[in-house]
Amino acid sequence: ARIIRIAAAQVGAIHRKDTRRDTLSRLIRLLEDAVSKGAQVVLFPECTFTTFFPRHLFTDEAELDSFFEHGDITTADTTHGIFDKAKELGVDMCIGFAEATDDDEHYNACVYYHAKMGSILSKYRKIHLPGDVEPFPEPDAVNQLEKRYFKPGNLGFKAFRVPDLTDATADSGEPIFGMMICNDRRWAESWRCLGLQGVEVVLTGYNTPGWAPQMWGSSGDQDPKEAREEAIFHHKLVMKAHSYTNACFSVSAARCGLDDGKYDLVGGSTIIGPNGKIIAESKTEEDEIIIADCDLDLCSPGKKRTFDFGRHRRVEHYSILTSQ
Numbered sequence: 380a381r382i383i384r385i386a387a388a389q390v391g392a393i394h395r396k397d398t399r400r401d402t403l404s405r406l407i408r409l410l411e412d413a414v415s416k417g418a419q420v421v422l423f424p425e426c427t428f429t430t431f432f433p434r435h436l437f438t439d440e441a442e443l444d445s446f447f448e449h450g451d452i453t454t455a456d457t458t459h460g461i462f463d464k465a466k467e468l469g470v471d472m473c474i475g476f477a478e479a480t481d482d483d484e485h486y487n488a489c490v491y492y493h494a495k496m497g498s499i500l501s502k503y504r505k506i507h508l509p510g511d512v513e514p515f516p517e518p519d520a521v522n523q524l525e526k527r528y529f530k531p532g533n534l535g536f537k538a539f540r541v542p543d544l545t546d547a548t549a550d551s552g553e554p555i556f557g558m559m560i561c562n563d564r565r566w567a568e569s570w571r572c573l574g575l576q577g578v579e580v581v582l583t584g585y586n587t588p589g590w591a592p593q594m595w596g597s598s599g600d601q602d603p604k605e606a607r608e609e610a611i612f613h614h615k616l617v618m619k620a621h622s623y624t625n626a627c628f629s630v631s632a633a634r635c636g637l638d639d640g641k642y643d644l645v646g647g648s649t650i651i652g653p654n655g656k657i658i659a660e661s662k663t664e665e666d667e668i669i670i671a672d673c674d675l676d677l678c679s680p681g682k683k684r685t686f687d688f689g690r691h692r693r694v695e696h697y698s699i700l701t702s703q
């Protein structure tokens with residue numbers, strides 16, 4: 380058995396005016412809580428360090444810039460505390476953030492931080508950016524201006540091996556992880572890119588609105604409660620279906636709750652096995668740790684039989700996937 384104890388750190392409401400110091404302290408408390416439960420890897424949500432700012436149209440450049448991380452995320456003033464803590468506790472961590480590069484490019488990114496190495500093992504930049512460049516005309520619309528604030532990621536979907544989590548055997552070797560961010564999870568292509576690299580654990584942080592009729596393209600007469608239930612249903616549907624069809628575990632961590640008392644983000648953080656069944660899920664829409672022992676050997680039956688890609692895929696019929 381190759382068992383890893385993995386946690387998702389669900390993070391409740393973060394308001395626009397919350398200080399970065401207070402938010403960072405909350406995140407560190409969650410990390411400590413996960414480690415006290417035996418976590419070896421902890422997943423944090425998308426854009427973890429601040430409120431989910433792409434819902435706002437900013438006219439003040441300095442305010443917009445204040446939501447981005449600059450320079451080395453592991454040593455920057457506003458973020459190094461959690462990386463120091465992960466190193467001290469010996470726990471690996473995947474955490475999402477808004478990245479401003481030295482060339483002033485902006486990405487919705489996450490990193491896998493390896494505690495023993497004390498450095499970033501892998502980085503991912505969100506490829507499927509949802510939403511719009513311009514806000515909706517309705518004054519009360521919930522916007523998602525990710526296409527305005529971020530460039531589509533340029534690092535591809537790269538699976539990577541993680542040392543020191545399990546006893547590597549000659550057969551299966553070190554565990555294979557992959558990362559995606561929020562909207563990526565709705566796209567079969569993201570998963571299959573990782574699946575084809577033999578991924579065993581997919582990590583996904585997210586911010587998903589519970590009520591955003593313009594964004595979901597609904598007719599406008601949808602009942603808000605039903606719309607919210609459907610948002611959670613679709614989240615779990617894609618996590619379960621794609622874990623199954625790629626014979627991998629998946630872990631998802633929500634940024635959720637009512638930001639500023641009015642912007643609703645759903646919870647529903649999950650850990651799902653390669654059979655598509657939920658092993659652990661959050662019960663609240665607040666700061667909460669969910670955790671499970673994931674035996675990666677359970678990926679083998681799916682990878683060797685039903686979803687043995689080498690034997691069963693028919694690539695000669697798939698060219699449409701990349702030609703349009």
Ligand code: CDT
Binds near residue numbers: 425510523585587588
């Ligand atoms: N953060 C993020 O990617 N949210 C999207 C909203 C979709 S709007 C149609 C999501 O897929 O949950």
